[in-house]
Amino acid sequence: MTRLFALLALALALAPPAMAEPFRLIVSDLETPLVPNSVMDLALSNGYFERAGVEVELVRVQQTPMAMAALQAGEGEMANVSTDALLQLVARGTSDLRAVMSPNKSLPFLIASKPEITEPAQLEGRSFGIGRVGSLDHSLSGKVLASKGVDVAKLDLVPLGQPAVRAQALLAGQVDATTMSIGTWTAMPERDSVNILIGMDDYFAAAPVTTKVNIVTTETLETRRAEVEAVIEALVLASRDFQDPATWVERMVVARPDVPRADLETLAEAYRQSWSVDGGLNREELKVTTEWMYGTEDFQGLRPVSLEEWTDFGPLEAVLQKLGPAAG
The missing domain is CATH 3.40.190.10 (Periplasmic binding protein-like II)
Incomplete structure (x- = not known):
């Protein structure tokens, strides 16, 4: 019996450690x-x-x-x-x-607009597509635009839902500007027809x-x-x-x-x-x-x-x- 215990102890000592x-x-x-x-x-x-x-x-x-x-x-x-x-x-x-x-x-956000809008201040009185009132894109973009001197109370907010829907609305001329990720921007088939008003790096700098x-x-x-x-x-x-x-x-x-x-x-x-x-x-x-x-x-x-x-x-x-x- 003592020999059996000794062999078991030796086997356990030589066995590889259990994997975590x-x-x-x-x-x-x-x-x-x-x-x-x-x-x-x-x-x-x-x-x-x-x-x-x-x-x-x-x-x-x-x-x-x-x-x-x-x-x-x-x-x-x-x-x-x-x-x-x-x-x-x-x-x-x-x-x-x-x-x-x-x-x-x-989030790699940017603000895109119709090509004739070249300065953030031009957004006042224009339509701006958002996910929903209080959504992350809405509240963050409000902070970014305010830092650029825009009176965000003068924006005409249009709740549209998902970024791809907002991007499509911008392409169709249904809104003047909206927030989207750089990935959504890249996937737009006709992105050359719209303007990047505030780029990704500027967006984060304004709302870190x-x-x-x-x-x-x-x-x-x-x-x-x-x-x-x-x-x-x-x-x-x-x-x-x-x-x-x-x-x-x-x-x-x-x-x-x-x-x-x-x-x-x-x-x-x-x-x-x-x-x-x-x-x-x-x-x-x-x-x-x-x-x-x-x-x-x-x-x-x-x-x-x-x-x-x-x-x-x-x-x-x-x-x-x-x-x-x-x-x-």
Whole structure:
């Protein structure tokens, strides 16, 4: 019997260590998106997570509410969600969620108009297509236009729904201007017939709002912190590589063969300054984000929340100390 126990002990000692469970990253895109958020898909398919020493599995859901629910139900360790949804949960009493990075902190919005409108001030008294009153495109664009000296009270707002519908309405001359993403702009068949009134970089400069973040639970931070840092490291390194437009295009040609290469090249140039090369969390931008969101209709009556209640900069700071700042 003693010999049997000895053999069992030897077998256990020589057996390979049990594999850790994959680190599940919840994303709300059902395929690789045509925005910098594609870095999460591309980091997986191009070996960035593996090189950082973490096994990652993507869990795909539709939209932030499902991503948030999946994370809270234990179906993943990290989730990419909208900042406003996170803030609302925290304001209502949720205390165990923390933003640790943002792989795509800003929506790539621009404002397009009829070609005869060349200055934002010319929009006063004109029709402006929005998703709905109080929607993100409506409230953000109001902030952008106000910074350009436009009296937004003088806009004739036309609720139209989705960006593609608004873009079509602009092409058809049904509205004078509207907000859309650079991806929607690129997909427009006759985009040369309309004008980019406020470009993507100018839009973000006027409204430096962090709209998406990657969050984890405080339990995950305590029990799997090394993997959290490894995921952040992989996404930062991938983002730095994708600053080179040609690199992103080559990866996306494989991930999205349905998209014309010329469109990918246009998007790559537009995103040159949009990659989260230092992790995407900036204290000043997050303060601006919180202040702006609390001025919108969705936050009326909610208690103010401090930055410490919904962010943890520790993992990102550890990664950046290891990697150093991005070139340039």
